[in-house]
Amino acid sequence: MLKLLDSIVELYKKAASSLPPDVENALMSAHAKETKGTNANSILATILANIRLARKTGRPICQDTGVPTFFIKVPCGVSHIELKKAIIKATRIATMEIPLRPNAVDILTEENTGDNTGRGFPILYSEETKGKTLTIDLMLKGAGCENAGQIYKLPVDELKAERDLDGVRRCVLDAVYKAQGKGCPPYIIGVGIGASKDQVTRLAKEQLLRDLKDRNKYNVLANLEKRILNDINKLGIGPLGLGGKTTAIVVKIGVNHRHPASYFVDVSVSCWANRRARLKWQIRNSKFEIRN
Amino acid sequence: MANSKFEIRNSKLKTKQITLPLTKDDVMKLHVGDMVLINGLLVTGRDKVHKFLFHERLKAEQIPFNLKGMILYHCGPIIRKTEKGFKLIAGGPTTSMRVEIYEHQIISEYGLLGVMGKGGMGKKTIDALKKNSCVYLHTIGGAAVYLADRVKRVVDVWKLKEFGMAEAMWLFDVADFPAVVTMDAYGESLHEEIEKRSYSKFKRLIK
Numbered sequence: 350m351l352k353l354l355d356s357i358v359e360l361y362k363k364a365a366s367s368l369p370p371d372v373e374n375a376l377m378s379a380h381a382k383e384t385k386g387t388n389a390n391s392i393l394a395t396i397l398a399n400i401r402l403a404r405k406t407g408r409p410i411c412q413d414t415g416v417p418t419f420f421i422k423v424p425c426g427v428s429h430i431e432l433k434k435a436i437i438k439a440t441r442i443a444t445m446e447i448p449l450r451p452n453a454v455d456i457l458t459e460e461n462t463g464d465n466t467g468r469g470f471p472i473l474y475s476e477e478t479k480g481k482t483l484t485i486d487l488m489l490k491g492a493g494c495e496n497a498g499q500i501y502k503l504p505v506d507e508l509k510a511e512r513d514l515d516g517v518r519r520c521v522l523d524a525v526y527k528a529q530g531k532g533c534p535p536y537i538i539g540v541g542i543g544a545s546k547d548q549v550t551r552l553a554k555e556q557l558l559r560d561l562k563d564r565n566k567y568n569v570l571a572n573l574e575k576r577i578l579n580d581i582n583k584l585g586i587g588p589l590g591l592g593g594k595t596t597a598i599v600v601k602i603g604v605n606h607r608h609p610a611s612y613f614v615d616v617s618v619s620c621w622a623n624r625r626a627r628l629k630w631q632i633r634n635s636k637f638e639i640r641n
Numbered sequence: 642m643a644n645s646k647f648e649i650r651n652s653k654l655k656t657k658q659i660t661l662p663l664t665k666d667d668v669m670k671l672h673v674g675d676m677v678l679i680n681g682l683l684v685t686g687r688d689k690v691h692k693f694l695f696h697e698r699l700k701a702e703q704i705p706f707n708l709k710g711m712i713l714y715h716c717g718p719i720i721r722k723t724e725k726g727f728k729l730i731a732g733g734p735t736t737s738m739r740v741e742i743y744e745h746q747i748i749s750e751y752g753l754l755g756v757m758g759k760g761g762m763g764k765k766t767i768d769a770l771k772k773n774s775c776v777y778l779h780t781i782g783g784a785a786v787y788l789a790d791r792v793k794r795v796v797d798v799w800k801l802k803e804f805g806m807a808e809a810m811w812l813f814d815v816a817d818f819p820a821v822v823t824m825d826a827y828g829e830s831l832h833e834e835i836e837k838r839s840y841s842k843f844k845r846l847i848k
Contacts, residue, residue, distance in 0.1 A: 388821070392781060395819075399787040403731075412719045412731040412785040412807075448730060450719045450807055461805035493736040493760070493782065508847055519847045526843040529836055531736050531760035533782035580846050584839040589782050590760060591823065592835055622783045 356628055356637045357439035357485070358446065361417070364487045364626035365409040365447055368400045369641040371561040372537070372598075372623045376400070379535055379588070379595040389593025396588070396621060407447075411622045413491035414449040417471035420486040420558065422478035424632055429475055432483075436473065440465050452492075474551065483630040486558050494620040497532030498553075499524040500546060503612040512612040514573055517542060517602070521577050522584075524616035525597065530590010533620035536597040537561070538581070541615045543605030553617035556601035558625055565602065574600045588621075662710030663754040665774040671822045673829045677778065679818040682796065683712040683757075687735050689808040690800070691743040698750065705799050706812050708751040712778065715740065715758030717807030719785075720795060727795035729813070731785035734759040737777075745769035761823055761832030770826055777824035779831075791818040 380393035403410040417440060423429060441464045443449055453467035454460070465471065478484070501520040503512045508523055510516035521540055528536070541552030565571035577600045587593025598621075607613070626641035659667060661681030671677070684706055686694070701707070718732030737744075737758030744756060745765040749772070756766070757778040770777060780788060796812040804810075823831040 395781050395784050395787060399781075399784040402790070403786045406786065408786045408789075409719060409731045410785065411783040412717060412733055412789075413735070414719075448719055448721055450717065450731075451805065452807065454805075461807070463805070491783075496736065496739075510847075522843060522846055526839055529760070529832070529839070530782075531738055533759065583846065584842050586835060586839050589779070590835060591779065591821065591831060620783055 352635050352637075353630060354435050354439050354442075356630065356639065357436055358443045360485060360487050360626050360628045360639055361439065361443035361449065362407065362447055363639050363641055364489050364624045365414055365443075365449060366407050367404045367626070367641060368410055368622060369625060372621070373397075373400055375561055375598040376535065376621060379598060383588070383593050383595060387593060388591040389588045389595060392588040392591065393595075409447065409449065410624065411491055411620070412450055413493065414452065415489045415491050415495070415624075416452060417465060418488040418490065418554070419471060419473045419475075420488070420555065421473065421475035422484040423475050424478055424481050424483055427483060427632065432475070433473060436471065437466050440471055481632045483628075483632060485628040485630070487626050487628070488554070488558065489624040490554075490557070491533070491620055491622065494528075494532035494536070494618045497524070497528035497618040499527065499616050500550065501614045501616075503614060514569070516612070517614050518573065518577050518580065520614045521600065521616050522580055524618065525581050525586070526584060528618055529586055532618045533622070534586060534590060534597065535588055535595045535621050536581075537619040537621075537623045538577075538597050538600040539617040539619065540600065540602040541605075541617070542602065542607070543613060544607040544611050546613055546615075548605060549613040549615040550617070552603045552605060553615040556603050557617060557619050557623060559601050561599045567604070570602045570604065574602055661712060662707075663712070664710065665754065668754050668774045668776050668826050671776050671825055672827070673822055673825045673831050675822040677820050677822060679712065679778075679815055679820060682812060682814055683714050683755075684708065685714045685716040685718065685732075685809075685811040685813065687715050687717050687808055688739055689804045690810050691740040691747060693800075693804075694747050694751065695743040701751075704751075705797070706810070708753055710752065710754045712755035712757050713747070713753050714813070715756070716811075718789070718811060720806055720811070727798065729789045729792050729795050732789045732792065733783055733785035734780045736760045737762050741766060748773050748775050757820055761830065767824060767828060767830055767833070770824055771828045774826045776822055776826055778820035779823040780818075780820040788818070791815055
């Protein structure tokens with residue numbers, strides 16, 4: 350497990366200091382679209398300079414390194430308990446070495462544990478997978494944008510949101526309107542639709558792991574994603590909320606089946622610093638690669 | 642889309658240098674849309690510092706730093722302790738709105754002349770800025786490395802043990818630290834304007 354431990358520390362480094370290329374490219378296109386001499390253009394130029402500087406120096410892109418959230422696909426035969434131990438140990442090491450900001454605060458004592466571990470901290474979601482490859486996705490999502498997320502149960506009268514996909518569009522616009530600049534736009538928006546609160550919240554967050562350029566496997570959702578993005582960018586909130594054409598760079602929607610009586614929509618808002626990285630670990634020979 | 646009436650005047654000629662501590666005269670020269678470069682000593686403070694200062698109503702001598710004329714920066718940095726002292730690794734702004742319930746009183750009781758963060762603040766703070774000749778500065782959310790390099794030195798810290806690294810009050814010596822005035826002492830707010838405009842667009846999109 351020692352080599353795995355080291356590779357999880359590396360995964361943290363990658364996620365914290367190197368923005369995924371698809372996100373960086375989208376921000377570069379946004380910069381090119383915003384008129385020179387505007388708030389939006391100069392802010393995006395600084396954001397891009399920051400991204401390059403963080404990668405070059407290995408320092409965290411943003412001081413808020415979030416609640417580390419792991420999405421794990423575990424091949425048959427690998428112990429979930431051992432894996433959890435390795436992740437917790439790697440979290441402590443990464444917090445000291447990179448360093449990350451210690452963010453785990455005890456609700457009862459208000460004390461910060463100092464090492465990013467605690468009850469339910471970091472967050473681990475794991476499921477079994479076929480094959481012999483362990484895949485660990487790590488998301489470092491800051492709290493400014495986490496606080497900007499919203500959950501809806503349709504119908505919502507004041508939004509004229511009925512129980513249909515247009516109702517979903519209305520919810521997403523409401524969430525972004527309410528977020529304004531508080532969650533550091535341009536945003537990456539994850540939407541989850543389905544039967545229960547806990548499930549749609551996780552589904553929405555999982556959408557933030559998707560490659561920005563991928564296409565939704567359902568045509569109707571691919572079109573809805575485009576339509577909502579277009580609508581969001583009419584709001585004029587702009588980079589960091591100081592006005593401009595780019596309020597979001599992408600919308601990604603995931604669906605589950607719902608109960609006849611329930612239609613939950615969760616909107617997970619990510620700041621422009623959509624930090625994610627993936628570790629692939631070959632069980633047979635302990636070979637691994639880390640990408641984002 | 643038409644540009645905001647408060648569009649940042651980001652040509653070099655319009656960028657204003659400001660030196661801390663501020664005076665009320667300095668503040669009255671600042672208007673929404675001005676790009677500024679900040680020099681001198683400023684303090685950080687976020688959720689816990691605000692709650693503490695709000696409830697404890699401390700006298701100036703009970704605080705190790707002189708807050709008069711200061712900028713209070715909403716920031717929870719990453720700092721490493723080295724043999725040579727504290728080293729700032731990353732430190733951008735945090736969302737200011739969370740301290741909206743406290744800020745108006747902190748401004749008036751502790752004599753701050755500037756508040757800096759991201760995302761803007763609400764009505765109570767707008768009124769307090771006007772009443773106390775104070776200014777809200779917006780800096781670049783997420784640009785933590787870029788902004789950390791504008792801090793020359795971490796001078797001191799207060800409440801480190803009690804509040805922890807992210808929540809302590811740090812004293813930074815900054816040079817050419819960039820920010821934009823988004824709420825001024827005349828009651829103008831860029832955030833209010835953007836919200837109003839986006840509200841009418843939003844209403845049209847859901848009608």
